[in-house]
Amino acid sequence: MARRLKASTHPNATQGEHQTNTTKHTQNEQFCCPIIFGSVAGRIGKKDPPPSDPSHTHRWTVFVRGANGEDISPIIKRVSFKLHESFVPPVRVIESPPFEVTETGWGEFEILIKLSFADSQEKPLPLFHQLQLYPKDKDPDPDAEYAKLPITSEHYEEIVFNEPHEEFIEPLRRYRAQVLANPGKSVSSTFTPQLEASETKRLYAINDKVLADIEKWKSKLAAAEHTKKRLENDIRSLEAEAV
Amino acid sequence: MEMADVCGLPPLIPSGLWSAKSAAEKARKWEMSQRVRSDGLVLRHWSPCGSTHTTQEAASADLSLTYSDSEYDSLLASPEWSRADTDLLIQLAQDFNHNFIVVHDRFESADGTTSRSVEDLKERYCHIASKIIPLRTAATGAPFDASIFTFNKDRETQRKKNLEALHARSVEAVQEEEMLFYELKRRELYGADWQAERDHLVQIMANHELPVPMQLPPIPGSSSSGSTESRKKKRAADAASGEHTKRKSAAVASALESVALAKRDTPQGVFIRGQRLLTPRASNLASKFKELLEEYNLLNPPLLPNTTVCDVADEVRSNVMVLLDIRKTVERLEHETISLRERKRMLLAGEVLAGGPSGGGAAPARADSGSTSDEYDEVEARKKKKAGGGGSGGGGSGSGIFKKARFH
Numbered sequence: 247m248a249r250r251l252k253a254s255t256h257p258n259a260t261q262g263e264h265q266t267n268t269t270k271h272t273q274n275e276q277f278c279c280p281i282i283f284g285s286v287a288g289r290i291g292k293k294d295p296p297p298s299d300p301s302h303t304h305r306w307t308v309f310v311r312g313a314n315g316e317d318i319s320p321i322i323k324r325v326s327f328k329l330h331e332s333f334v335p336p337v338r339v340i341e342s343p344p345f346e347v348t349e350t351g352w353g354e355f356e357i358l359i360k361l362s363f364a365d366s367q368e369k370p371l372p373l374f375h376q377l378q379l380y381p382k383d384k385d386p387d388p389d390a391e392y393a394k395l396p397i398t399s400e401h402y403e404e405i406v407f408n409e410p411h412e413e414f415i416e417p418l419r420r421y422r423a424q425v426l427a428n429p430g431k432s433v434s435s436t437f438t439p440q441l442e443a444s445e446t447k448r449l450y451a452i453n454d455k456v457l458a459d460i461e462k463w464k465s466k467l468a469a470a471e472h473t474k475k476r477l478e479n480d481i482r483s484l485e486a487e488a489v
Numbered sequence: 490m491e492m493a494d495v496c497g498l499p500p501l502i503p504s505g506l507w508s509a510k511s512a513a514e515k516a517r518k519w520e521m522s523q524r525v526r527s528d529g530l531v532l533r534h535w536s537p538c539g540s541t542h543t544t545q546e547a548a549s550a551d552l553s554l555t556y557s558d559s560e561y562d563s564l565l566a567s568p569e570w571s572r573a574d575t576d577l578l579i580q581l582a583q584d585f586n587h588n589f590i591v592v593h594d595r596f597e598s599a600d601g602t603t604s605r606s607v608e609d610l611k612e613r614y615c616h617i618a619s620k621i622i623p624l625r626t627a628a629t630g631a632p633f634d635a636s637i638f639t640f641n642k643d644r645e646t647q648r649k650k651n652l653e654a655l656h657a658r659s660v661e662a663v664q665e666e667e668m669l670f671y672e673l674k675r676r677e678l679y680g681a682d683w684q685a686e687r688d689h690l691v692q693i694m695a696n697h698e699l700p701v702p703m704q705l706p707p708i709p710g711s712s713s714s715g716s717t718e719s720r721k722k723k724r725a726a727d728a729a730s731g732e733h734t735k736r737k738s739a740a741v742a743s744a745l746e747s748v749a750l751a752k753r754d755t756p757q758g759v760f761i762r763g764q765r766l767l768t769p770r771a772s773n774l775a776s777k778f779k780e781l782l783e784e785y786n787l788l789n790p791p792l793l794p795n796t797t798v799c800d801v802a803d804e805v806r807s808n809v810m811v812l813l814d815i816r817k818t819v820e821r822l823e824h825e826t827i828s829l830r831e832r833k834r835m836l837l838a839g840e841v842l843a844g845g846p847s848g849g850g851a852a853p854a855r856a857d858s859g860s861t862s863d864e865y866d867e868v869e870a871r872k873k874k875k876a877g878g879g880g881s882g883g884g885g886s887g888s889g890i891f892k893k894a895r896f897h
Binding site for chain 1: 756786819833
């Protein structure tokens, strides 16, 4: 993904609260801010308030939040959601928590989520989310029982602040202290230690397959080298013979 | 010249390449110069400005070699040349302005049997000149340049022979030489790279265990302690002692440098962990790498991209890179094997051609589909036959195409 440039080249650098030109980085400091982003969607029932457009069938919310329910606003200053062109306005900028947008609609599309950080010298980072309204692999039958359940599609990501700017170290420390003081419960039932274990297991299984293939190819390599050497020797002896 | 040394023949392809520098040099100025011969004929011709060439030429044109009987006996007597022949040579050289091709044409030995080549004539003439002229110039004190009259007959003969052989070679030989020439160039160009690549690969294969992933400071709220345990166990099983692992992985870390571990040098600033999984640094590998990832069902990012999972994912990915590296090398080796096989086939064919009747029974050129063990046997059989059957055909087989094209 977009490898970041030196922070000082960032266009927003002058807008932020840190207008000093110091771009000094701390040494050996790393902070991690786990987030969950995604969408929840549900059918608009008869008792619900009607949508602005009668063709809209779903009410959905796209969101970014701390993975354990913590307040991420000390770190993330602003989140902008770029919706489909047909929404007015297509870009929604949320400056304070909760960082989310609720809309009604009928179609699925990709939402570009841009995170801007409290440290304005840092470039905003993009995230992509495919809005999901209908259950996957199932008939989009509006009367079926499952169609009435809310559809959740979310992703876990970790924002890593590696050797952040000195001015930004305090907010990060405060954030860490806040998280440590209130070890909140995970807001998601998906991203659990069990998932970590199963993901690790899955990857290790693939790794074993790759390692086995490496062995297989190593022997192929040895055979190829052997053949090549023998051919070279043959050629050499043929040449010597002909002198 | 070097090529001539190696394969016994000068190459058709010039080994020195045309350079822009030589083209950028200023053109020399030429002028019309004239020369009046002793018989009054005026000759005009173009020559480079300020060149002393014309005067030298004139000097050699006016050169008259005369010697007394005593001088001849003491300095010029030779078992191969009679006095009459020598006189005739000097006379003809004078008459035809030292044009030895013409001299050779007109030259008739006094006994009518000895045949002399152009080189023989030149050698004799230069020998006489280098003896006589110092005698004459010593009296007048004029400088004498001995280099004008040094003539290396062997070299000249070889040179002409080479040119003739070059002229007489067959189309196939020319094509083969061309092929070999470019093969050689290719090796010169890439040989070092290939060797480095191979060494590097050997090093990786010797211990393709990966460096221990950098331990990040504990992350609040994230639950990563559980499975690090199991990973550590796995590592412990791999290496007997922890120290050993460390040392080994340090070596591997440097070895893997070129496989491009993009992540190890974490940049300053903010990034999203799941978006920074290992990818090959070389952009030409990117698509191949992607294909491999797809093959192993790795294309989608991990569902829970935290430290633990990302480290495992990176481990898998770097193994995939190692695999990619090996696969690429195998591919290259297979290509090389094909060209080697072709070369061997040509060698065998060339020898059969040159071997004449004695080689008639041997199999003709083998298609590259022949198995390697087959070829091997053939070479062995050839060796035995040669050793046992004595050198009957060996001496005569030197003129085959094969010999002309020999390179090493």
